[in-house]
Amino acid sequence: MVTSLMAGSEIDTHRQIAEETARRPRAAMPTIGSLTTEFGERWDSFHAGIDIANAIGTPILAASAGMVIDAGPAQGFGNWVRIMSDEGTMTVYGHMEEVLASTGQRVQAGDTIALMGNRGFSVKPLEVV
Numbered sequence: 111m112v113t114s115l116m117a118g119s120e121i122d123t124h125r126q127i128a129e130e131t132a133r134r135p136r137a138a139m140p141t142i143g144s145l146t147t148e149f150g151e152r153w154d155s156f157h158a159g160i161d162i163a164n165a166i167g168t169p170i171l172a173a174s175a176g177m178v179i180d181a182g183p184a185q186g187f188g189n190w191v192r193i194m195s196d197e198g199t200m201t202v203y204g205h206m207e208e209v210l211a212s213t214g215q216r217v218q219a220g221d222t223i224a225l226m227g228n229r230g231f232s233v234k235p236l237e238v239v
Contacts, residue, residue: 121165127163135237136163137176138171138172138173138174138219138220139171139173140162140170140171140172140173140201140203141162141164141168141169141170141171141199141226142161142164142168143163143164143168143226144163144164144195145160145161145162146161146162146163147159147160147161157239159202159204164226165226165227166207166225166226166228167207167208167225167226167227168225168226169222169224169225169226170191170203170206170221170222170224170226171219171220171221171222171223172193172201172211172217172218172220172221172223173193173201173219174183174193174195174196174197174201174217174219175195175196175217175218175219176193176194176195176196176201176216176217177192177194177214177215177216177217178192178193178195178198178211178212178213178214178215178216178217178223179192179193179194179213180192180211180213181209181211181212181213181215181223182209184230185230186204186230186231187202187204187205187229187230188204188205188206188227188228188229188230188231188232189204189205189206189207189208189209189227189229189230190202190204190205190206190209191203191206191211191223191224193211193217193223200210203215203224204229204230204232205226205227205228205230206224206225206226206227206229206233207224207225207226207228207229208224208225208227209223209224209229210222210223210224210225211220211223211224
C-alpha cells in the first residue's frame with residue numbers, strides 16, 4: 111500500500127486556505143440604505159425584486175459568490191450587473207451610476223461591483239431582482 115504524506119508546510123497552506131474560505135461571508139447585503147419597494151405585488155404589477163435607496167455613488171456589493179455573466183447598459187435598468195451564484199441563483203442589480211464589475215469576472219460575497227445610481231426606469235436608486 112502506498113500512502114502519500116503531505117509535508118508540514120503543505121498542510122499549513124491547506125489549513126490557511128480552509129480558514130480563509132471559512133471566514134468569507136456566504137451572503138452579504140447588497141448595500142446600505144432604505145428599502146423603498148419590496149418583492150411582490152404592487153399597485154399596478156408584480157415587482158420581482160427589491161429597491162434600496164441611498165446616495166448616488168454608494169457602493170453596491172455582490173450578495174453572494176459567483177460569476178458576472180453580464181455587466182453594462184441594459185434596457186430599462188440603465189446599467190446592470192447579473193451574477194450567477196455558485197448555488198445557481200441569478201441576482202440582477204440595476205440602475206447603477208457606474209458598473210465596476212466586468213463580464214466573466216469571479217466575485218465573492220461582499221465584493222464591490224458597482225456604485226448606486228438612478229439610471230433607466232427608476233424612481234429611486236438601486237434595484238435588486
